[in-house]
Amino acid sequence: MPRERLSVVVTRRLPDVVETRMSELFDVQLRTDDAPMSKLQLTEAMKYADVLVPTVTDVIDAGMLASAGPQLKLIASYGAGIDHVDVATARQRGILVSNTPGVVTEDTADMTMALILSVTRRIPEGLALMQSGSWTGWAPTALLGGRVGGRRLGILGMGRIGQAVARRAKAFGMQIHYHNRKRLRPEVETELEATYWESLDQMIARMDIVSVNCPHTPSTFHLMNARRLKLMKPSAVIVNTSRGEVVDENALTRMLRSGELAGAGLDVFERGISINPRLRELNNVVLLPHMGSATEEGRIEQGEKVLINIKTFDDGHRPPDLVVPSML
Structure with a gap:
């Protein structure tokens, strides 16, 4: 039977x-x-x-x-x-x-790089200009962003996705730095040309771009809190394709509005689909509907x-x- x-x-x-x-x-x-x-x-x-x-x-x-x-x-x-x-x-x-x-390792890493480029090169602003029909032509000073080559990228969480991001960023000529619970094996560090920081505070204070790639656990909730966000350079950008709860969204919104941070690229949010409306109003922020693995x-x-x-x-x-x- x-x-x-x-x-x-x-x-x-x-x-x-x-x-x-x-x-x-x-x-x-x-x-x-x-x-x-x-x-x-x-x-x-x-x-x-x-x-x-x-x-x-x-x-x-x-x-x-x-x-x-x-x-x-x-x-x-x-x-x-x-x-x-x-x-x-x-x-x-x-x-x-x-x-x-x-x-989802490779797909999420692709989206991380897409967000880095979108924020630093102001792609959504250019797209909005074209879609509105208000573009009047090329100008030497229009929509100036910054090149990613040579910039310091600090990866928070160097697991599968973090390492995949590092490989892509290395190909773009970025300097790879990371903070992780455990330091990578020497041969992996050498392959990625990655510099390990035991202190998260010291790392993020020196980075041009911070990519959040760690899981959400009790120990990572608001790991990027108001105090740590204030350690970042005013010219720095933060990108999150991991879990929204790792970043204090309200503190991030305040700093972006006041010019204390240059920009953010977010694919995940602290309260799911309930996104801070002030965050949606900012033109230095790229928001995606959790499509990193899509x-x-x-x-x-x-x-x-x-x-x-x-x-x-x-x-x-x-x-x-x-x-x-x-x-x-």
């Missing part, structure tokens, strides 16, 4: 090829629209699903896990971030948590990792991308 298929609930629309394959393998409940599930809908799904496939915007807290059914044994998250799931409580309740690391190839690869994690679990083995306490 064939074994009963796993009951899988997916919280958002995924690429068609991923949904099709998931339907072939499991008893899957897919979303018919692309709206996020409410907290109540998520809680209800956890009462009957064997596997939940949430995304990084689905917050799963201790209370929701406490009301989960005994059959829920795996939360196979679609995305690399894991701060939206209370992993410790899940483990206490015998629920495994997996994610999809490494897939490539067709990346989204499909993420889905394939989710499928492998669930299938491996279904076969009685440990999911390859299992989140363990040492990662938190």
